[in-house]
Amino acid sequence: MPDNYKDYTDEEKKQIVEFDKKMSADNEKLIGLFGAKKLKDMSLPAFYTFKNGLMYSHRDFDVFMERLNKHEKSAIVSGFNPSASIHIGHIGVFDTNLFFQKEYGMDIFVPLSDDESYVSGKIKDQKDGLVNSLKLIRSLIAYGYDKNKTHFIIDQIYTNIYNLAIKLSRGITMSEVKDVYGYTNDQNTGLHFYPAIQSAHVIFPQTLGIRNILVPIGPDEDAHIRVSRDLAPKFGYEKVAVLHSRFMPGFDGDSKMSKSKGNAVFLLDDEKAIKKIVLNAFSGGRASVDEHRKLGGIPEIDISYLYLKYLFLDKDEAEKLYDDYRHGRVLSGEMKKLLLEKVLERTEKFKENYSKVTAKDIKKSIMVNEEIDLDSVIEKLGIFS
Template structure:
């Protein structure tokens, strides 16, 4: 698992133009940076310099509505919370209920919406400031689709297929969704005039941000900065996810935690 993660991180640098975080002299005094959980970035130095100057900055950090929060989310959301508490940065959290449905992660739109409402409560309980946190549930905030339509003219179908590997058997909702994700990422600039935006992600999500950054430059927005954070592995050593049933949920009771711990891969 660790070898594959390292290979993925190196690929971001060697093939896709990310920069190793170790090349930066000025990084925050926060555990994700101090313990090597941030491997690479795109323009983080520019975002951090603007932040320390007191310029208008925001963070975008999405979560999928296919389940509930688990500890695999912890490093990313701890990082978001650090910037909010230390610098007062507004955090925009898209909860992608629509993507959960079109990708077949949930059976119905109603299930996705129900999951989204539960996630919203969990995120506020995590410690985010309600006055500086914007939860975006697409079935509720439908204006996101107007923005996505505007951005969709700035990307081609060929680019989406090359980035995601979609096939003709896939539903059209998947083909359109990169425009929606880009709308999530660029929303702070569109509605709040936040010129400096940071998006902390796992390395496997970089394709979303490559598309969003390309769209941003073509549509005359500032390119969002990106942090590539290591994710915590699941109890089987693979990436933690609901679909693999290898996660540890924040609301697991003691009995469930003990059962999962006894099954966990060690060594």
């Protein structure tokens, strides 16, 4: 370390510990209370989300990789709620999905839970759910998902999924649903039934003969997969493997990313909106330039540094930036501008790709009932008009 390196004060250490607890609390809860394991003591893929610790914990990932490396046909299930849009916080899981798709030629199944959005009141009606789902499919293909090896499931136009849900529903009791999800008697029956549908999404590839399944998720989604893992053996299916990403906070440094909170960067946002969010991100900088040059910043709690570290820089680059920021050679404003540059580069490329995706592209990868005319549905909804 340089001679002028200064250790953190007790107060700064307390800040770091509290921030780190917030960042890893969900993952540690899964490990401490629900039997998940940290990603260690195993051979991990040579991909950035594993190298830098963005992928944090798992269930049976070692078993999944062993079977995959023996060339067993495998797949990923990675769902999305169509009441939301893609933001920067999603790209770690997306990039991990695409790594497996490109490296192993793996199929990816993407359930878009339009029905859950409806029964939970996140959208006005089912038409909204369908429109949002089709827009998300366009976004995911623009992001890089292979339209020939990605299979999108929108339940209202692939209602076959409900047959599997009905089959699985006999294995779930109301007591379990209330215990896991906290639902009460005054909430609608659609919510109480939805765990069976979500389990059907997770198990579905096994009905096609693909039994080695990986589900990459955020730590807050683990309860859904625990239900499906409990159900699977009751009906002759296998428990899916689970990969938990590290929780990434909103740009305010305090809470989950959300449009309503104004703390998220969405991939289709314009440059002005992105600048406003990134340049106002929570920082570990000091009150003045002179103080920052003298004492150095606190990268462990700096949102811009954390996003650069986990999503945009390799290990050597992240370590150098850490050292420069810690010793006052890089200012907070400079850190934010570096992140802004990386984010704009990513979002501009995404928007360019988005503009090129056609109705033919999305149609190719959507699973539908035989009687549904998908061309007519897409044209009627005006997704590309």
